[in-house]
Amino acid sequence: MFKHRVAAIYPRSGPFSNRFGVPVLAWLVVVGIASVSEAAASEHPRLVLTTDGVVRIRAELGGVPLFDATLAKVRAEVDAEIARGIETPLPKDFSGGYTHERHKRNFLLMPQAGALFQILGDEKYAIFLRSMFLQYAAMYKDLPLHPQERSYARGKLFWQCLNDANWLLYASQGYDAIYDWLSAEERRRLEAELFRPFADFLSVENPQFFNRIHNHSTWGTAAVGMIGLVMGDDDLVNRALYGLDDAGLDLSARDNDGGFIRRADDGAGFLANLDKPFSPDGYYTEGPYYQRYAMYPFLMFGQSLHNAKPELGILDYKDGVLLKAVDVLLRLTDADGEFFPLNDAQKGMSYLSSATVAAVDIAYHVGAGDPHLLGVAAQQAQVTLDDAGFAVAVGIRDGLATPYRRRSVNLSDGAKGDEGGVAILRDAGERQSVVFKYSAQGLSHGHYDKLSFSLYEHGTEVLQDYGLVRFVNIEQKGGGNYLSENTTWAKQTIAHNTLTQDQQSHFGGKYAVGSEHHSVLAFYDASDPSAQVISAFEPNAYPNSELRRTMALLSPSWSERPILLDLFRVDADGRHQYDLPFWFLGQHLATSFPIETPPAPRVLGTDNGYQHLYVESVGQPADEQAHFQWLRGGSFYTLTVAVTPGDNWLFTRLGANDPDFNLRRDAAVIVRREATGSTLFASAIEGHGSYDPVSELTRQPRGSVAALRVLHDSSDYTAVELVGRSDRRGLFVVANSDTHPSARHRLRAGDNDVEWRGPFHFKEVNQ
Amino acid sequence: MFKHRVAAIYPRSGPFSNRFGVPVLAWLVVVGIASVSEAAASEHPRLVLTTDGVVRIRAELGGVPLFDATLAKVRAEVDAEIARGIETPLPKDFSGGYTHERHKRNFLLMPQAGALFQILGDEKYAIFLRSMFLQYAAMYKDLPLHPQERSYARGKLFWQCLNDANWLLYASQGYDAIYDWLSAEERRRLEAELFRPFADFLSVENPQFFNRIHNHSTWGTAAVGMIGLVMGDDDLVNRALYGLDDAGLDLSARDNDGGFIRRADDGAGFLANLDKPFSPDGYYTEGPYYQRYAMYPFLMFGQSLHNAKPELGILDYKDGVLLKAVDVLLRLTDADGEFFPLNDAQKGMSYLSSATVAAVDIAYHVGAGDPHLLGVAAQQAQVTLDDAGFAVAVGIRDGLATPYRRRSVNLSDGAKGDEGGVAILRDAGERQSVVFKYSAQGLSHGHYDKLSFSLYEHGTEVLQDYGLVRFVNIEQKGGGNYLSENTTWAKQTIAHNTLTQDQQSHFGGKYAVGSEHHSVLAFYDASDPSAQVISAFEPNAYPNSELRRTMALLSPSWSERPILLDLFRVDADGRHQYDLPFWFLGQHLATSFPIETPPAPRVLGTDNGYQHLYVESVGQPADEQAHFQWLRGGSFYTLTVAVTPGDNWLFTRLGANDPDFNLRRDAAVIVRREATGSTLFASAIEGHGSYDPVSELTRQPRGSVAALRVLHDSSDYTAVELVGRSDRRGLFVVANSDTHPSARHRLRAGDNDVEWRGPFHFKEVNQ
DSSP states (O other): OOOOOOOOOOSSSSTTOOTTOOGGGTHHHHHOOOOOOHHHHTSOOOSSSOHHHHHHHHHHTTSOHHHHHHHHHHHHHHHHHHHHOOOOOOOOOOTTSHHHHHHHHHHHHHHHHHHHHHHHOOHHHHHHHHHHHHHHHHHHTTOOOOSOOOSSSOOSSSSSHHHHHHHHHHHHHHHHHHTTTSOHHHHHHHIIIIIHHHHHHHTTTOHHHHSSSSHHHHHHHHHHHHHHHHHTOHHHHHHHHHOOSOOOOOTTOBOTTSOBSOOTTOOOHHHHHHHTTBOTTOOBTTOHHHHHHHHHHHHHHHHHHHHHOGGGOGGGHHHHHHHHHHHHHHHTBOTTSBBOOOSSOOTTOBTTSHHHHHHHHHHHHHTTOOHHHHHHHHHHTOOOSSHHHHHHHHHHHTTOOOOOOOOOEEEEOSTTSOSOEEEEEEOTTSOEEEEEEEOBOOGGGOOSOTTEEEEEETTEEEEOOOOOSBOTTOTTTGGGSBOHHIIIIITSGGGSSSOEETTBOGGGGOHHHHTTOBOEEEEEEOSSTTEEEEEEEEEEEETTEEEEEEEEEEOOTTOSSOEEEEEEEEEESSOEEEEEEEOBOSEEEEESSOOBOOSSOEEOOSSTTGGGEEEEEEEOOOSSEEEEEEEETTEEEEEEEEOOTTOEEEEEEEOTTOTTOOSOOOEEEEEEEEEEOSEEEEEEEEEEOEEETTTTEEEOOSOSEEEEEEEEESSSEEEEEEEEGGGEEEEEEEESSOOOTTOEEEEEETTEEEEEESSEEEEEEEO | OOOOOOOOOOSSSSTTOOTTOOGGGTTHHHHOOOOOOHHHHTOOOOSSSOHHHHHHHHHHTTSOHHHHHHHHHHHHHHHHHHHHOOOOOOOOOOTTSHHHHHHHHHHHHHHHHHHHHHHHOOHHHHHHHHHHHHHHHHHHTTOOOOSOOOSSSOOSSSSSHHHHHHHHHHHHHHHHHHTTTSOHHHHHHHIIIIIHHHHHHHTTTOHHHHSSSSHHHHHHHHHHHHHHHHHTOHHHHHHHHHOOSOOOOOTTOBOTTSOBSOOTTOOOHHHHHHHTTBOTTOOBTTOHHHHHHHHHHHHHHHHHHHHHOGGGOGGGHHHHHHHHHHHHHHHTBOTTSBBOOOSSOOTTOBTTSHHHHHHHHHHHHHTTOOHHHHHHHHHHTOOOSSHHHHHHHHHHHTTOOOOOOOOOEEEEOSTTSOSOEEEEEEOTTSOEEEEEEEOBOOGGGOOSOTTEEEEEETTEEEEOOOOOSBOTTOTTTGGGSBOHHIIIIITSGGGSSSOEETTBOGGGGOHHHHTTOBOEEEEEEOSSTTEEEEEEEEEEEETTEEEEEEEEEEOOTTOSSOEEEEEEEEEESSOEEEEEEEOBOSEEEEESSOOBOOSSOEEOOSSTTGGGEEEEEEEOOOSSEEEEEEEETTEEEEEEEEOOTTOEEEEEEEOTTOTTOOSOOOEEEEEEEEEEOSEEEEEEEEEEOEEETTTTEEEOOSOSEEEEEEEEESSSEEEEEEEEGGGEEEEEEEESSOOOTTOEEEEEETTEEEEEESSEEEEEEEO
């Protein structure tokens, strides 16, 4: 092999222009894209495994434990599949069904077999791949659309183009690995009968799939771009990067998840999918579950461009957003590495997933060599069989890994970082994680959950975000697709730990309306580990009401574990009903006030998610504060709420109007305030003590918060007093209007004259 | 120190006689008990830590990792408590409350501080113990009964004598450790003011607690016996072994769990508590949860007698039942070491509990040195700080441990082994465990669950036994005591995977009636790992009905995992309603027939547990067989039932009439047959495939059983055909009357003429 590359300015004018004109892109105008000559095309593999990389890997094989172990495992799997024989059944099933799972298994094998061929030099893997490709080529040219008609963009091998794009992206890696080994005639045939028509099908024949801002299009463009890089086909590469010129798509068209196919200001192509859904911080607006899914094509195509077209500087694009995104993805995990289920997200998905393995490996390899990434990789206990995975395995072998640590962080949302965001507050011991969402809608997978939060202790959900209503790839449940309860329940406001007004979801549950708005950061300050605060407001979720929530993770000296203070204000015209649920997980223990069970459970409402809730029990606290205690994962929890006379507490159970048993029977306590104008919900949530079913020992089953008193509440300030047992106290004051970091404030709150600087003030008052 | 022991025949006539005259006891008549002279009394410690043991431990200290680690951990704990200072608050609380937990913590420290003193020779531990004992002595003499009045036998330090007995048993070990170190005057004072009155309080002052067959009395007698051994007080030792002479107890009196205080044929004392609740196999009639609790006093006193009075041969008593019981206890665990929750049992309790650590250590030390016990001990990762724990730690250090393996087993119940039993069927891979209960009532903690079963895969419950309704030591839940729903729900028949006739619990839910009966073994045969069968019948649970259940764990070649075949016959006079529930855990996936959700959930009944059940959905299968699929712990499960026309399937949810949220919201499917005479419920349950939320890969989501056909059912035989996919079949025939192992049978079943020998026959028929 030899290197010979002709650099040329790609003729298309203003290649990396987008419709925002973000200045960070200016550097690209000069560089452009190098077209690939026939000579260069012979340098394969060139995507994520490179000719140089193969040389390095072969040299150290047997001396890099994690790489060697992964190789052995993959080899055993591929050998078993080779022994079984190649099956390419006629497409028929939804995900979870046989034909779907078989074709999926096939494409997953392609990069594996390719890597085995390159690394081990054993031709049987190349022969296996060639046979499989030829079998697909024979099938593909006459293949009609998939018989299942549910998708807005039906595939051929799969029921949706998305999965066909998966196929092509994986196939491109396999093809890359055997490209030089194949005869020219074999390449010609595969390209003419399989890869090129496949790429055209995903792009020009399905612009509604290819030319949008969505994780689907990220897969589509990356797949087309990667096969283009292998084939040395600049048309495909450019189509991938910039999208189709004018696809004439209807701006009112929706996909089968209810998302817009296109919006007026959308760009198209791979780069537009970096521009728009990612904030400058690297937060992906669909949320971490889909970010994880999209990270694979983002990084595989990114890495491939970096290798095959280094002059593009793709890793510096948008101030290095690709690698920032990997960092953000890891930050959005609990202590077990599971992604916070923001928006549509299946619980249990974690950074152990193969997409995240690839993301971490690439980020380490092409990034600054962060040793914390090696810490994650060590937990993943596998690497990719390419240059990146090899670098990681070498780093771990050489003892460079350090444990991954999780810190508080505030992440902006929106292409320019000005559409709200997501904040995580974490205590110094990394025990508590408060996940606070004040973001934009999050495209078609977004939920109506402005100012919602969830609470974790280590890897245990304490106050949950429901996630989605879907059983991914489980055929018995609607073909593994989204179920109707995802719309009627999971997206609705009442399914989240935030405020519902008049039993209506935010923005009337209308995607078009929600997509025009976002919440607004008031301030975020995690500089003092013992008093970390996030405050945001939402002006548009309800007409003429402004919601404002301040959450403070406070560690007074008299509490063993931090206390989460939650101040939720509503500034409203007129009188409304407000419901603030706490979706606790675990065993209901006790309330500080009597509760009554109705003779039969009644359904709480007729729509907006309320139709799925039974009322199991109700109570009206008579004291100034109400407590509710539960037990979860060996720890006690107490919710303390400052009572407004007339407050109703509803203990509800999910599961009404669920004929197919698609919903979990989870519980919430809803604090309900009726016929009320502007008001404040002041709450404190704390974990305390422990219970062990083996020793049966109980420690500190009572919380440390005896009372929570509202001393002041106005549009300018909110002041509350936390009263601990033994009468030790903490005073917390937050500014609701002037939140400038250097603003000076003065307030008489209860018996206290408080002066402070900055948006909030917390001090202990021991009497 | 020197040894000097005077052997003497204890004057009481027929010391080890009991009211059964079991011949195994005859050996004791000659030997009797050696009384302890003053001289021998100076040889301390003598209970579980011995003077010889201390010498051996000291010699190897620092070279036995597991012992050293335990010692370091205990030392840190005790040092922290010494630094904190001794607290002996005035008793006031139920379990979970401060005074209860503090006194409990205190007594747990006593053997620990004693062992540290003996092993490390550091006087501070002796001083700490002396101070604590003196503080208790000062308090004890004027202490009234505990103010909480719930118990049938109120304690002084605790709300029930049981916990006072815990205290004395632990205290005896601490006292033993510092006995020689104390001055004679200190000993005199402690014995006169604390230990002797304490022992008298637990025995002569509370005969209703001391003189019965119950785990309470095991604790009481062992505590009194152990303090007697330390003090060299034969009166106390004999009182412990044989009970009080005539306590004049009312035969109709009940304890606060509803158990009889005494029955006419009860013996009394420690030995009677070995005679009666244990079967010759070592099964403890209350079930493993309480066996675990009782094993600690059984083995600590047993080991103490073995050391201090070896001439008694306590370990050979009843053919070595003490050590057999340890073996049985371990067999009654799932793959995670958690005890099967038979009868009243809190889930999560496992062989990691300290009681089981002690049991395993002692069984290894005084038994045959079984290396599997070391395998368990290695998982426990701690040992007792005494001779037994040291021996275990040495064994592990020396590499003798082998992994603990779980096999199928059939355990008889009843003092003579003739009162039914419990069988566990396990596949060769130790994946499935079928726990089948055909036992006696199980004393006051027994449930009305004749012929019930539960199913585990590894450590995951698939079809559950509910366990108890109690939150042990959690004060918020009724002081940590049994809750009323334990009676109204957990004990009732419908709470179990067995048949309820006419919505009545077995024996009318009457303890007095249930206690007179037991189920009967038909046969148990686990000799062929691919067809293991247990069959038993229950003649008395319902008047004029006989229940008979045969469960077979079958591994036909065409099924990836074993299939559990369940044949439940009822032979009845008249027509009845039969309910057979399957308490599945996990996510409802699909049924093979339509189900309908009533507009509002209705409560299924008014009593016998039915008042706690909501009907969420109902269906009437029209085909010959009905399937129900669910997902649990990453595995799919399918229940297939042969349909009788008119069968109703009720999908029910627990939680009605539960004002305090004491019940879990668990689900069952109940197969209901109305107005039916004798009948057969034929079912097959299988686990298959897998689902992983990280890879989102689905494997084999459909079961292998396409159909289950009843070919024959009579009082003589039941024959069914299992039909796999691809039309592969299996024929299973069981004899219902002549179950002799060598009986020859012949039956025409469907198209088959079957001849076989023995109680059952299984063969594959591939067509």
